[in-house]
Structure formats: structure tokens, C-alpha cells
Amino acid sequence: MNSVAITGAAIGDAVPAAVIRLLEVLWASGHAAYVVGGSLRDTVLGRRAEDWDLATDALPEETLGVFPDAAYENKFGTVAVRRDHVEYEITTFRTDHEYADFRRPHRVEFGVSLAADLARRDFTVNAMAWGAQPGDAPALHDPFGGAADVTARLLRAVGEPRLRFEEDALRMLRAVRLATTLDFSIEAATLAAISASAPLAAHLSGERVATELGKILAADRPSVGFRLLAETGLLEAVLPELAAQAGVPQNKIPGEDLWDHTLRTVDAAANNPIVRLAALLHDVGKPATQADGHFYGHETEGAEQARALLERLHEPRIVTERVTHLVRQHMFRYEPGWTDSAVRRFIGKVGREAIDELFALRAADNEGSGVDRDADGLSELRARVAAELAEGPVLDRSALAIDGDDLIAELGMAPGPALGKLLDALLQRVIDDPSLNDAPTLLLLARDLAAADRAER
Ligand code: ATP
Ligand code: MG
Numbered sequence: 230m231n232s233v234a235i236t237g238a239a240i241g242d243a244v245p246a247a248v249i250r251l252l253e254v255l256w257a258s259g260h261a262a263y264v265v266g267g268s269l270r271d272t273v274l275g276r277r278a279e280d281w282d283l284a285t286d287a288l289p290e291e292t293l294g295v296f297p298d299a300a301y302e303n304k305f306g307t308v309a310v311r312r313d314h315v316e317y318e319i320t321t322f323r324t325d326h327e328y329a330d331f332r333r334p335h336r337v338e339f340g341v342s343l344a345a346d347l348a349r350r351d352f353t354v355n356a357m358a359w360g361a362q363p364g365d366a367p368a369l370h371d372p373f374g375g376a377a378d379v380t381a382r383l384l385r386a387v388g389e390p391r392l393r394f395e396e397d398a399l400r401m402l403r404a405v406r407l408a409t410t411l412d413f414s415i416e417a418a419t420l421a422a423i424s425a426s427a428p429l430a431a432h433l434s435g436e437r438v439a440t441e442l443g444k445i446l447a448a449d450r451p452s453v454g455f456r457l458l459a460e461t462g463l464l465e466a467v468l469p470e471l472a473a474q475a476g477v478p479q480n481k482i483p484g485e486d487l488w489d490h491t492l493r494t495v496d497a498a499a500n501n502p503i504v505r506l507a508a509l510l511h512d513v514g515k516p517a518t519q520a521d522g523h524f525y526g527h528e529t530e531g532a533e534q535a536r537a538l539l540e541r542l543h544e545p546r547i548v549t550e551r552v553t554h555l556v557r558q559h560m561f562r563y564e565p566g567w568t569d570s571a572v573r574r575f576i577g578k579v580g581r582e583a584i585d586e587l588f589a590l591r592a593a594d595n596e597g598s599g600v601d602r603d604a605d606g607l608s609e610l611r612a613r614v615a616a617e618l619a620e621g622p623v624l625d626r627s628a629l630a631i632d633g634d635d636l637i638a639e640l641g642m643a644p645g646p647a648l649g650k651l652l653d654a655l656l657q658r659v660i661d662d663p664s665l666n667d668a669p670t671l672l673l674l675a676r677d678l679a680a681a682d683r684a685e686r
Contacts, residue, residue, distance in 0.1 A: 240264075240359045241367060243272045247312045248281045251296075251319070256363045258295045260287040262319075263343065263360030263370070270354045273369075273379045274411070283319040284346055284358065288339055292319050306339050322346040325396070344372060351393065351400045352407070352419075353378045353385045382413045390422030398429040401463055402441040409445050409454030420461070427462035438467050439542040446505040452492035455509075459488070470534050471509070473516040480522070482599040487515055494597030499589045503548065507555035507590050508597075510535040514556075532557035554583055555590055563610040570661045572613045577624050577660050584614060620663075626652050629659060630668045631675070639672050640679065647682075654678050 241249075244264055255262035262285040268278035285292060292308045293299050299310045299319070306321035321339045323346060343358055350356040353373040361367045369376065373387050384404050386393045394401050401423045408415050415423070430438075445454035455471075458464040465472040477487035485493075491512055498508035514531025515524045535556045539549040558579050567575075579587055588611055592602040626632070633652060636642045642651075655675060659666045665674065 240269070240272055240369060243278075244359070245281065247315065248283070248317065251283060251310065251312070251317060252360055252367070254295060255283075255285055255287060255292075255319075256361065258287070258291075259363050260285050260291070260295070261343065261360070261362040262287075263358035265346075265358045266350075266355060269357050269359055270375070270379065272359075273354075273357065273376055281317055283317060283360075284322055284343070285319055286322050286343075287319075289321055292321070323349070325349050343370060347372055348387060350387055351397075351403055353387055354383075354413075356387050378416075382411070383416045384408055384413050384419060385416040386419045386422065390419045391426060394422055394426040395429065398426065398433055399437050399441070401426060401430055401461070402433070402438065402458075402467070405454050405457045405461070405463065406441045406444045408457060409448045409451070415457070423461045423463070427466050430463050430466040433467070435541050435543040439544060442467075442542070443502060446495070446502065446509065447500060450496050451505065451509075452496045455492055455495070468538065470513050470516075470538055474512070477516050477519060478522070481597075487512060490597050492597075493599075494593045497596035497602075498593035501586070501589070503551055503555070504586050504589045504593070506539075506544075506548070506552045507559070507586065508593050510538065510552060511556050511559050511590060511594060513538070528557055528560045551583060551586070554580070555587055558583070558587055559590055559594065561587075561591075563606045565606060565609065567610075567613075569613075569617065572610070572617050573624070573660045574657070575610075576614055576617060577656065581618065581624050624660070626656055628666075629655060629671065630666050631655075631671045635668070635672070636675055640676055642679065651675055651678055651682075 248264060252262045252264070262283060264272075264281060265284040266280075266282040268281045271278035287295065289301055289306050289308055293301060296308070296310050296319075299308045301307075302309050302318070306323055308319045310317050310319060322341050322343060324338050324341050347356045347358060347370070353375040355375070356373050357375040358370040359367060360370075373385075378385050384407055386400070386404075404415050404419065404423060407413060445451050445458075448454060455464070458467075459472065459475065471488075471491070474488040474491055475486060479485065479487045479490050481490055482493075491509065494511065495505060495508045498504045510531065512524075512527065512531060513534045514527035514529070517534070518524045518527040518530050532553045536549060536553045539552060544552075561575065561579075563575075576584060588607065591605070591607055595604045595607065596602050629652065633644065633648050636648060636651065637644060642648055655671055655678070658674060659671075665671065
């Protein structure tokens with residue numbers, strides 16, 4: 230992605246008309262108002278910007294007075310205004326105080342100067358403002374040399390890096406995330422301070438870590454970010470399970486270890502958040518299971534570790550379930566000799582909804598192992614699964630012609646685990662022979678299976 234730095238007047242041309250109108254209304258009401266943050270950084274970089282943020286000396290109530298349709302968002306002084314289905318955030322100048330727990334400001338102070346507002350921001354490229362006081366012509370305000378750092382593609386902390394990272398350890402993860410997504414380097418003193426303060430990141434809330442990880446995973450090459458996390462010690466602080474992969478031998482690509490394999494797999498994975506997370510975690514169980522050059526059962530161990538890790542990050546439960554499931558299932562071994570019912574059982578086990586993601590994960594795992602993406606008969610299995618799905622076979626309990634209630638009503642069975650086992654047994658029969666899937670047939674089969682089960686006990 231090639232881009233050039235632009236300054237001054239050219240910024241005005243790049244700011245959307247709707248944003249200029251918001252600024253003009255604030256100026257006309259006697260308030261200073263500026264474009265700030267990532268959208269200004271991206272504009273100076275010559276990139277298309279999104280999420281335009283404004284800063285003003287108007288107090289939140291005053292901003293609400295100027296824009297009667299606006300909504301007060303939070304105690305940090307942010308007011309949201311919608312124009313043409315786009316939301317803009319207008320935040321009162323502020324300073325942050327007392328970061329006693331390395332996490333969040335305990336108290337914010339409003340109505341301070343633009344200079345103070347820019348000084349609290351994390352990196353020089355994020356600490357510029359374009360706008361004006363009422364009556365002045367809009368201009369770029371760049372007290373920390375952010376535009377020069379944009380040109381040099383450098384992330385440099387505003388002020389003393391160690392102090393800034395002690396105030397809020399998330400800034401270290403933001404540095405790595407921004408370096409990855411913007412293709413910037415981290416300036417030497419800032420990088421050294423990250424390495425020194427990295428352990429503080431262990432105090433961060435799961436949600437804040439997850440947001441930054443998600444953005445790194447969505448980059449063109451997430452490995453750039455994960456290598457930086459590992460080199461600085463941040464990985465050890467936030468994802469120690471993955472830090473344990475370094476130095477674990479793998480006989481895949483000569484000279485590369487398990488961590489190299491994981492990173493190649495992540496880079497090779499389709500840019501979909503579930504598949505990328507699964508790629509990152511697919512071999513997380515290997516360090517704990519390695520013995521004699523093998524990793525027996527690493528997918529079971531890995532699924533457990535992945536679940537604990539994702540729960541720690543407070544990922545939504547369905548995300549945790551799906552990613553854990555993919556890790557658990559990623560070791561499937563296809564043979565061309567599989568019968569059609571073996572293919573259907575495979576679909577039943579993986580679940581129709583997860584199968585494309587599992588194939589995407591295997592393709593990435595193959596590439597990460599230095600072999601063809603379609604190795605191990607993957608394209609043949611894909612085609613056979615597609616053919617089975619086109620036939621519309623029964624694949625899970627919900628597609629059976631009867632359910633637990635029918636068994637209770639028709640056969641007088643009691644609710645409980647035995648009922649579930651019986652339904653699974655019926656499902657296996659139907660997967661092998663889809664013509665069995667009608668209600669009377671299944672009821673007779675269920676009665677026979679239940680009788681056989683009783684006889685066994
Ligand atoms: P993106 O392009 O991903 O939105 P961004 O830099 O705009 O990146 P935001 O989270 O939208 O990130 O934050 C907006 C601005 O607020 C930043 O540019 C920065 O000036 C400031 N900021 C955000 N988080 C912090 C932080 N933890 N410490 C200091 N300043 C921050
Ligand atoms: Mg932003």
C-alpha cells in the first residue's frame with residue numbers, strides 16, 4: 230500500500246463535507262473544533278480515512294445544545310451525532326488523571342486546552358489536530374512532530390514512553406497493532422520502553438486485549454504483529470500459551486519451529502476472524518503434549534487450552550465454541566477410500582455450519598507446513614462433501630424426523646441422557662441410510678434400540 234504524506238491545506242480537501250459542516254456549526258457557535266485521531270493520521274498518510282473524530286472546547290452539554298439530535302455517550306465526554314447514517318464522535322478536550330491500575334483513567338477533566346488534549350494521546354501520529362478557534366482559518370496543529378513521523382512511518386510515544394505505558398499498558402498493544410496495520414516501525418526508544426514494561430500488559434482486561442488482537446489478526450500479515458508481540462515480551466504477558474511455542478521443534482519446514490508454523494498458518498488463513506483465530510490456536514496444545522517428536526492428542530488438549538484462552542479474552546460464547554470446535558477437529562485424515570456414508574458421518578461430526586471454516590483452516594495449515602494448500606486430498610474431500618450437501622442428507626439431530634418429545638410421547642421414555650444417546654444412535658443410522666428418516670420408521674428403530682439397550686444391561 231503506497232501512500233504519501235500530505236499536510237496543511239490539502240487536508241481540508243480530504244475531510245468529508247459532512248465533517249466540515251459539523252466543524253462550521255461549532256465554530257459559528259463560538260467553539261474551537263478540530264478533527265483529531267486516527268482519521269486525521271490516515272488522511273495525512275494519504276489513506277482513505279474512516280471514523281472521523283472531532284474534539285472541541287464545548288462541554289458535552291454545550292455540544293448537545295448545538296446539535297439537539299445528538300446523544301451523550303459516556304462519562305469521558307463523548308457526544309455522538311448521526312449524519313446520513315454515519316456516526317461522528319465529538320469529544321470535549323480533556324486530560325486524564327490517575328492511572329493507578331495501568332488500565333484506565335480514574336478521572337477525566339474537561340474543558341482544558343487543545344494542547345493538553347493532544348498531549349494525553351498515545352503516539353505522535355495520533356496527536357495531531359486539524360481545525361481552528363472561532364474566527365481563525367483551519368490549520369494543522371502538530372505539536373509533537375506527528376506529520377514528520379507519518380512520513381518516516383514511525384510510531385513514537387508522546388512524552389516519556391515508560392510513563393505513558395505505565396499509565397495505560399494498552400498503548401503497548403496499540404503500538405504493535407498500529408505498526409502491523411499501517412506498516413509502520415516502532416521508534417527505538419518507544420520499542421525499548423515496550424520491552425521494559427511488557428509485563429504490565431498482563432493486568433489488562435480481556436476485552437481490551439481481544440480488540441487489539443482482532444485488529445492484528447485482520448491485517449494483511451498478522452505474523453508481523455505477532456513477531457513484535459513475541460520479541461517485546463507482550464506475548465508472554467497476554468498469551469503465554471502461544472509464547473510457549475517458540476523453540477518447540479517441528480519437522481515441517483527445515484529450520485522452523487512450532488511458532489514459525491503457527492505464524493505461517495495465520496498468514497495463510499482466509500481473512501475471516503473465526504478462521505484466523507482458529508489458525509492462531511490450532512496447535513496451542515502441542516507444547517504440553519510433545520513426546521518423542523510426536524504430539525499425540527494435541528487437538529484435544531489444544532481445544533481445552535483454546536477455550537480457556539478465549540474465555541479469558543471474554544470472546545462471545547459462540548465465537549469460543551466455534552473456534553474450540555475447529556481446533557478439536559483440525560486433525561481429520563481423509564482417505565480416497567472413504568465410502569459415501571463415511572463422508573456423511575464426517576459432515577455430521579464437524580457440523581455443516583463449521584465445515585467450510587474447517588477446510589479453510591486445513592488449507593492454511595497445509596500452506597503453513599510447506600505443502601500444497603490442497604494436500605491430503607483436501608480438494609477431493611471438499612467436492613465429495615459438496616456433493617453430499619447438494620443431496621440434502623440428514624446431518625444433525627435437528628434434521629431427524631422425530632425428536633425427544635416424540636420418543637417420550639410415543640414410547641413412554643423418560644427424559645435424560647439415555648434419550649440423547651438414543652437420538653444419536655438414530656442419527657448414525659440415518660446418516661448411513663437417509664431413506665430411514667421418516668417418523669414411523671424411526672419410532673420402530675428407536676423401540677428396538679431401546680429394547681436392545683435394556684437387554685445389554
Ligand atoms: P483506528 O484507525 O483503528 O480507529 P485510532 O488511532 O483512531 O485507530 P481509536 O481507538 O479510534 O484509535 O482512538 C482514537 C484516538 O484516541 C487515537 O488516535 C488516539 O489519539 C487516542 N487514543 C485512543 N486510545 C488511546 C490510549 N489508550 N491512550 C492514549 N490515547 C488514546
Ligand atoms: Mg479511530
